[in-house]
Amino acid sequence: MAKVVGLVNLHSDVSYEGLTERRPVASVSFLGRYGIIDFVLSNMSNSNVDTVGVLIKEKPRSLFKHLGNGNSWNFNSKSGGVSLLYNEKCANNALYNHDVNNLIENIAFLQKAKADYVVIAPAHIITTMNYAEVVEAHAKSGAEITVVYQRINNANETFVGSDYLRLKGKQVTEIKQNKGNRKERNISLETYVVNAKVLLELLKYAKKISSFFDLKDTLAYLCDERRIMAYEYKGFARCIDSYESYYKVSMEFLDMDISTQVFKSTWPIFTNTNDTPPTKYLKNAQVKKSFVANGVIVDGDVEGSILSRNVVIGKNAVVKNCIILNGSHVSAGAHLENVIIDKDARIEKKKELVSVGEPLYVKEGDVV
Template identity: 30%
Template sequence: MRDTLTVILAGGRGSRLESLTRDRAKPAVPFGGLYRIVDFVLSNCLNSDMRRLLLLTQYKAQSLDRHINMAWRNYFCRELGEFIDVMPPQQRIDDNWYQGTADAVYQNIYAIESAEPRDIMVLAGDHIYKMNYKPMVDFHRRMDADITIGALRVTRDDATQFGVLQTDIDHRLTGFQEKPANPIPTPDDPDICMASMGIYVFNARFLYEQLCDDATKTNSSHDFGKDIIPAAIKDYRVFAFPFLDENRKRDAYWRDVGTIDAYYEANMDLITVDPQLNLYDKVWPIRSYQPMLPPPKFVFGSDGPSSRRGEALDSIVCQGAIISGGSVARSVIGPNVRINSYAQVEDSILFDGVHVGRRCRLRRVIIDKGVHIPAETEIGYDPIADAARGFTVTDSGLVVIARGEQIEPSRGRSERVSPLSG
């Protein structure tokens, strides 16, 4: 895999994940207590022996850049030709921000060419899945393909949110629909479609030619799914590669956590008895930054009418967390969280350093880093009241408290004072 260069698109705004992306890019959003979203694609690369990586950033990249430096630099040895280079917009070609996925790669074409790759793999940095990329590159070369696209089986109802692929018996593309209202199913199952995963392998010379040609077109959106791939199907060798899930479960696991509700559900998947996404896999480990913190601690266990018990049921609790006489159920508790006596946290996600005061009641809440919840505060029990306090409330009733929110102490209610940056 030394002659393959991997380009990871990690510059998305993540506007549908507001307020979690107020101060960070979408790939840098925490996930599963200990990880960042980008850790999944980077772990896939490392486990696949893909060791020449360019990470293209754009919006609010400071948090992502810091995480890469702390978590990932030590895995790559430049003396051996390995690297993970974070590439902010260079504006060497023009003064614009990236106009689309193809334009992002085009604007970094000098850095890509200097690596002299035979093939170029393009990945999205904001999806949750486990995949070995080597069989896909091998397939690409075996078929003498110009483009190979990772393909996921989805229902026809879900296919309206994807680029939908039509192939022949040899997996060669015969058609492509970008988010169609009436997607074309597979020949063997009228209820299933093959969807593009946003995973591509390109022959390097072919990609350079297509990007340079696309850059001259004023009517192009400069996107792989909308422009490059549909135009290439007729005259070039474009193939689909069926997704092989390293979770090795009955159903393949791939998630785009692009909305608050999708992000929440993907986190809640992890606390089930046998989750589809296996984080305890020694064969295909997911790596991240491991802070030097003590183990989680649960204190107080008294019984009686005024009992307080530090406990967490059906939950993930990260290192450094202290459940001090509070109760946690069906939640993801990040590092350094403290939950004080008689507090109740249910069906929630708490990021690093959240402090929950005594007798608080939290339900279906996502709380960003470092937020202090004053004693006797209730959140998640009255969506209308929570929205009136300035919190983000989704249609399903999830409440999101952004990083830097200051919450005024008050019994049975909380009020937003002002957001702080940083």
């Protein structure tokens, strides 16, 4: 049986305004109780990939805290578990701080794993992808490298700035950036299966081409030199690549038809657990179409919103179309619409916060 190792690649230019000021995209709260990285880690776990390395680009503290020893994702620590791979040498130099240099610095992880194949996937693209199926197709094709893509008809609105593939049959002939000037594109999901020996070769080759080349640059450069195959993924996929898309996709999950495509009994989404009490709905509580995590206390009107753990909504407060992160307090009588509140913030003095268009952001720990 082939040995497969997973790499979660956090080396991207994605950021979410204030939400990523002190934390990486991967550990940003999502749907009240998850971190964004939970989805790709759950895919790894559900696909029976037991050895996983997380390529950390920056701000690792909250990620260390969230991941712990990795047991929450059911990885078998005896056969692998989760390794946090951080390149301190390049962390403060944007041009050198990329996935290729991270892997070179942590080359022992790949060498020790003795894998046949390596699955590489990002955190900011949410899917329910079965990597075992992709690896099987990759092995049957005889390819050295396989790129997973999805054919979409709204590439002028989503995945703008991501890569798309030009194909000849199932072979990748070119990888280009999606500039949003066409609706239909074969969008790369930045998920790759690479023969382990080939990946080690690519790391050396990338350094020869350019010290600033990352993995995406290298694959694009090699299209006419290596046999790179494409695998079409037809399942759920959302790209959370901006502050606006973070809010939009979060709100989209309030639709049962959307959320049930991801949260399935046959494909559990794992996260670390917290010892917090059940949610309390007090006398004045009215809650509609919302995600409410455990430990929340509600004594107001909540609609179309996401409340993370230990959030308090005061008496007769109105909260609509908001995302409120862990431990924040909304005082009695406040009126919030279209607002994202970072963790441990308090809405006390300025009680009327209504935003039109882009959601208003309240910083972590602020008193408003």
